[in-house]
Amino acid sequence: MATITLTVNEKRHVLDAEPRTLLVELLRDQLRLTGTHVGCDTSQCGACTVWVDGKSIKSCAMLAVEADGRAVTTIEGLAALAPGSGPHADLHPVQAAFHAHHGLQCGFCTPGMVMSAAELVRRNPQPSESEVRHWLEGNLCRCTGYHNIVKAVLAAAEAVRAGQPTGAAAGAASGGAR
C-alpha cells in the first residue's frame, strides 16, 4: 500500500492505495466521484478525462500514486472553478453550452468531453471548428455524431471571449507541482 496525498476539487485527501491503483479507480471507488467514467481499457475513449494541475489527462492512464502531491479536478468540481452567469450560474461555460446546444445524449462520454473541451477554451478561446474537432480526438461519443458537441464548444469559447471565467485557477492553485 502507498499513501497518497492529493487535492481533489480543492479538497485535500490522504488515502491508501495499492501502487497499481489507477487514478480513475481512486476517484470512483475510494472517493465515490462517479462522474468520471470508464469506457475502455486502452486509454482511447476519454470518458475518464480529468484535470491534473489544470491539464486534461486520462485518469485510466495514470497511476494514483503519480497524483501524489497534485491537484485533481473532476467533472464534479469543474463548475466551482468557473461558475457561469445568467440562467446557468452554477455551471462552467462549457457545461452551460453543452446544455444549450444539446451536446449530450446518453451522458456517458459527457464528463470527459466537457473536461477536455474546458481545457481547450481556457488555452485557446478562439478555436476554429477544425481545431475543436482535432482537440476532441481523445474523446469518443457514440450518440451525437459530435455535431452539437462541436457547436457547444465553439459557443463556450465565445462565452469565454465575452468574459466568462474558465477555471484557469485550477492549475495555478497547485503551483504547477509535478
Next chain:
Amino acid sequence: MSGAEGLGAAVLRREDRRFLLGKGRYTDDLQLPGQSWAVFVRSPHAHAAIRSIDAARALAAPGVLAVLTGEQVAADGLGTIPCGWQIKNKDGSNMVEPPHPALAHGKVRHAGDPVAMVIAETRAQAKDAAELVAVDYEPLPAVAQLAAATAAGAPLVWEEAPGNICFDWHLGDAAATDAAFARADRVVEIDLVNNRIAPNAIEPRAANGHYDEVEDRYTLYTTSQNPHLTRLLLGAFTLKVPEHKLRVVAPDVGGGFGSKIFHYAEELLVLWASRRLGRPVKWTAERSESFLSDAHGRDHLSHGELALDADGKFLALRVRTLANLGAYLSTFAPAIPTYLYATLLSGPYVIPAIYTEVKAIFTHTVPVDAVRGAGRPEASYLLERLVDKAARETGADRVEIRRKNFIRPDQFPYQTPVALQYDTGDYDATLDLALQAIDYPRLAERKAAAKVRGRLRGFGISTYIEACGIAPSAVVGSLGARAGLYEAATVRVHPTGSVTVFTGSHSHGQGHETTFAQLVVEKLGVALDGVEVVHGDTDRIPFGMGTYGSRSAAVGGSAIVKAIDKIVEKGKQIAAHLLEASVGDIEFEGGKFRVAGTDREKSFGEIAFAAYVPHNYPIDKVEPGLEDSAFYDPKNFTFPAGCHAVEVEVDPETGVVEVVDVAIADDVGVVINPMIVDGQAHGGLAHGIGQALLEECVYDPEGQLLSGSFMSYCMPRAADLPQFRVGNHVTPCTHNPTGIKGVGEVGAIGVPPAVINAVLDALEPLGVTHIDMPATPEKVWRAIRDAGGGGA
C-alpha cells in the same frame, strides 16, 4: 407548434443537468452494501472442448468468495438463454435452435464464451484470481467467416445444424419474380459485403445482482434498453422466478444502439451468484470484453439482381443473402436478417415482384443481433447500391432513375410484394430538399475545384425507407415473435395537478424525460415543470416492451397519449358535474375544461383537486382519483423515409476518403422536439459513416477477433466527420394517435449507401466500379490501382 413547451418546441433537455455535473447514476456507479465483484473467465479459443476446469488456486487467492462454472449452473437448474423469435424454413419446419448455456458447458463456441465466474471482495482480486482458473481446452477446428462456414466439409458449430444452417428462409413470389426477369430488358447484378460491426455504446455493459433473503426477492441493476423484457426472460426462462419476486432496474444507461436490448448471461449469473453468496454481486465489462460479448451487427454476404424494362422502370428484384448469426442465437437474432431486412427490399420504389432467400449461418463468432438499424441498413445498402449500379449501366441519371420508380403520394397505402403496407410518404419531397441543400446543380463546379487540389470529389445519394415501431403484436406473432410488441404507460395526475408519467420506453440518450413531458404539456396544457417522466424500473412502471427499432415516440408516446385521453375523458365528466353541464358540451383545450360556447370553465388543476377531494363530485358516475393506464398496440409499422446526400473527396495517392458534406432530408412524421430529432439524426449519421468508412469486426480464419479494442476497431471521431445539415418534411403517420414515425435509426440506415455511392462516383473517372464497406484507405488505393487509374 403550440407554445414554448409543447409539441414542436425545441425544449432544452431536462436530463442534461445531472449528466453535466457528473451526477448521472449508471449501473457501475451503484455500490450496494456488502458489494462483491464478479469477473468472467472467457474462452481464448473459438472452438474447443473443455476437458476440465481447476479452480483450486483461484479459490485460495486473497478475497475470493466463489468460482462458479457451467456445471453448477446446470446443477442448479438455471435455464438456457432463450431466443425471442422463431423462423420457419422454406419447407415449414422450424429453425435449428441450439441451447445457449449461461456458462459454457462441455464446449466453447466463440472466443469470449464465458467459462467460469470468479467472485471476490474487490474487482482487482476477482481479476487476479480469474487468471488462476486453469481451464484445460482441447482446441477444435473453427469457422468465422460466412464463406468458410458454408463450404463443404466445414467444421460444425452445432451437430444439429448440418452445413451450419440455422434456417433457410424465403419471402416473396419466386414464380412472379422469375417471370418478370424473363421479360426484362436489362438485368443488373451486384455482390456485396455488409460488414460486421460492434455496437460500442461508450458505457460498457454492467450488471449488479442483489438477492434479499428477508423479502425473498431479487433486484437486478443492469444496462438494459428494456428492463421489463429482461425481467420476463429471467422469470420465465433463465432464473425461473416469478415476476413479483424480481425487480429489474435500468438506471441511467450510457447508450445502447441495440446491444442492450438482449438478455445476456451475465444478468442471470449475478442474480444467481448473489443468492448463493448472500452478497450483492457486480460485474462491469471491460471494453475488450465488450467486443467479445456484446452482440455484433450486420455481417451479410448478398447477391442482388434488379430487372428493368427499356424505360428504366423496375420490374423485379431477386436477392440471395447469407447472414452470419454467430455461435448462439441472441434474443432477436433470427428476426433481423428476415422480417427486419427482406421486408424492406422494396425501398421507396414500385417493384412489382420481389423474391428473397436468406440462409442464416452459425459460425464460431460472437452472436449477431440488432445494432442501430438492424436489418434495414442491410436492405437499404443492397437496394441503393443496386439502383446506382443500374443507373450507371443503363446510362440513366442517378436521381432520375429513383424519381421514375418512386411510389407516388397518390399510391398510398401501398402494398409491397414483401409483406409491408406503407401508410404514407412523399419521396420526391425529401429528395428535392436534400438535393437543394447540397446544391446539386453546382456539383460539377465543386468537382472541378477539387481536381485542382488533387482531390477526386464524388456525390452520392440514397433514397431509403425504413420500418419503425415494430408491430402489431398479432402480425409479429404470426411471423414468429414470441413476445408482444405494444407499449404501456400510466399517467398519474396528482391532487395539485402535477403529473407523473410512467413509461415502458427506457431512455438512454433519447431524451424521453423531455419529449414525453412535452406530449403531456401539449395534451393537458400543464407546465413542463409540473410533469415528471419515470422509466427504467419494473417496480414503478406497470409494464413495457422497451426502446429499440425507433419505437419509443411512435409506440411509447402513443401509449402515453392514449392514457392522457382517458384522463381527459374522466376530467370532462368531473367538469360537467361541477359546471352543471352535460358531458357532451364540455370541451378541453389549453388546460381548461369549458362549456362549449360559454366562458364557464374549470382549470385542469381544479379538476385534479376535485378528483382527489371529491366533496362535490359525480360519485355515482366516476371514481375519485385521476390516474389511468394504456397499452398501445400499433396497427402497423411506421415508415420513415428520406434522402441522404453525401459528398466525399478522395485523395488518390493514399486512398483516404474524406466526407466533406452531408445534407439529409428525412420524413420522420410529426416532430415532438426538433432539437432532439436532429440530434438523433446526427448520431445515426456518424454511425452510418462509421460503418461505410471506418468500422469492421475482423476475424481471422481461426475465429480470433483481430479488431477487439479501440486501438484496432476504428470508432468515428469528431475530426472524421463534417457538419451535418438536416432537413425535414412531414407526412404524419396515418395510423397512430401522434403522427410520429421515428428517427433513431434513419442515419445508420440511409447514409452508408450514399457514402459508398459517392466514393464510387469520385472514382468513376479512374475506372473503379465496385468497393465494399468499409472503404478503408488501402481498399480504395487498391481499387484505384487495380482499375489501372494510377495510385500506384
Next chain:
Amino acid sequence: MRNFAFHRPQSLAEAVALLGANDGAKLLAGGQSLLPVLKLGLAEPPHLVSLAGIRGLWGGISSEGGELVIGALATHDEVSASPEVRRRIPGLAALAAGIGDVQVRNRGTLGGSLAHADPAADYPAAVLALGAMIATDRRRIAADDFFTGLFATALAPDEIITAVRFPVPECCAYAKFPHRASKYALVGVMVAKTAGGVRVAVTGAGARAFRAPALEAALGVRFAPDALGNRAQTAVKPEELRSDGEASAEYRAHLVTVMAKRAVQACL
C-alpha cells in the same frame, strides 16, 4: 494489472541504483505507453521506478549553440508549445503536436517515447532524421545507433535518458499517415535538410524506425517532391515492412514515398 513495488527516487543516482538492484524493473515517465501495456497484461514488471521525483530531469528546453536540448521529461505538449522549439525546429514542434491526443500529449514525454521504442511512435523518426544525440545518465548515443529492434534500444537495463540534443537543421518536416483507430503512425516520414546532408527517417512501417537511404540519395541530388518520382519499389522493400490488419506491407511501402513527398513539400 499485476501489482508491483513502486519507487519514487529523488535523484538520478538513486533511480539508476533501483533499476540495477531490481530485476525487471521498469521506468515510469508519463506512462502513456507503459500504462496501456501494463493494463493489457503485455508486461508485468515487478518494480516500477517513477521519474516524477527527480527534479534534475525536468523537461527544460534550451538552445546550446547549434543544438536544441530538450529534457527527457518534456511532455509532447510542452515541446509543441515551446517558443524555442517552434522558432528553431518548427517541424519538431509540429510532430509533437500530432502525437496521440491532447491527453496523451499532456502526460507523455520525449524520453519515455524514445525508451519505449514503439515501432509506430513519432519521435523515433524525428531523432533519426535530425541526427539527434540521446543523452543518458552515462553517455550520449547517436540516434542512428539507438533503435535496435522491436521495442528494443541500445539503453542498458539501468540506463536513463536525461535529454535529447537536436542539431538544428536547415529545415525539416514530418508527414504522418495515422492508423485510423490508434492514431499511431501507420507510416510517418521525417525529412530534414541538415549540415550533413538530407536525412529521411521512417516510422510505423517496420519493426523499428529506420532511415531510407534511397530517398536521402534522391533528395540529396534535388530537394523536391518530384525528385522522388514514384519510388514505391525502390525507397523501401515491402518485404522488410510490417503487414497487419490495418495495412499491408505493400501499402505501407507506397505510403513511405507519398509521405516523404509531402514532408519535402512542407519543407519548401
